[in-house]
Amino acid sequence: MTAAKRPRRGPRLSPAEIETMFERLKALNPKPVTELEYRTPYELLVAVTLSAQATDVGVNKATRKLFPVANTPQAIAALGVEGLKPYISTIGLYNTKAANVVAMARQLIEQHDGQVPRERAALEALPGVGRKTANVVLNTAFGEPTMAVDTHIFRVANRTGLAPGKTVRAVEDELLRVVPPPFLHDAHHWLILHGRYVCKARKPDCPHCALRDLCRFKDKTPGEPDPVAG
Template identity: 70%
Template structure:
């Protein structure tokens, strides 16, 4: 895919959604960190249902730490992998309290050192909470980048590096939100909705579905 076509795709996505953001509900960097940590192999809808119950009770590292593992499990038991997520969340809160004055660090290495937080989660927090031009590659972005030929790669790291290379600076802050939403609602896994896709004529997917 050439540069001009990529820019046209990004312009259309921007025109359609000028101020995209995550569908996870949050009111602070810490709430976002918790939501993203809980969202691994789970839907944003299921995470939001759980955090709507959890956050009014506990939405700071100290408050969640005080709930303990079993207390956290009570609120997140409807989410997949809730046992390990509860344990990681309590460990993360302890580290935030001990090493970061109870604040979410605006630092990639410090974020990735937190239990249950990998590169993708760190990228989401840096981008959405702190406004960094990072690109978090999830399954949706991986699929869209490869299917459209926008930024093909064999794994999520390759796709991330390709996106960072080919996406112009003016689009970097928002591109991962556009691609996630496009993959979630239009360029879906089993049968993409090519007939109602706003970038169909620019997409280089060979097996388009009407």
């Protein structure tokens, strides 16, 4: 008697597989949080703005010195561009970022009474703030079910078959469509952390991946599966 063949799987995860995927990610990390250090929505906005093409570790090193001195739009505006630069000079593109952060502070004071707005359009109108930064702030500071697609999420969504797409916006829209509502608020953080520490760009840690049996990635890193990961 021949063994039953496993059913062929398509390039995309099924709804049941997506449910299983997020159940596992939640079990591993029930309360995921950003690795950027912040205490207020404004500190988060500044940190995310500084994090473009930089690591969270590098941004945290800079803001640990900056925020005790200036962590409000008024204080940043008072520092000015030249006053801000020494605090963030270890971060890539710091000249442009300094100009944007100071201009953002002034616009927040002039148009929003120094408060970070909760509306996407208002956030994206701020200097240096694009859709991804707005999504992070809306999700992390204000609890909105948004999806900030960075390089990690883009990679994980395509590799696994969770939400394949050729552009960042296509992946964002697909994730919002397929991620089950109970998981949507935290999905952004789960996927970033999975991409950062497991599904890495050059050599994904497939043997220790909790999603290995679900994942559609054809070129998995060889190795014996971790018994815990499955």
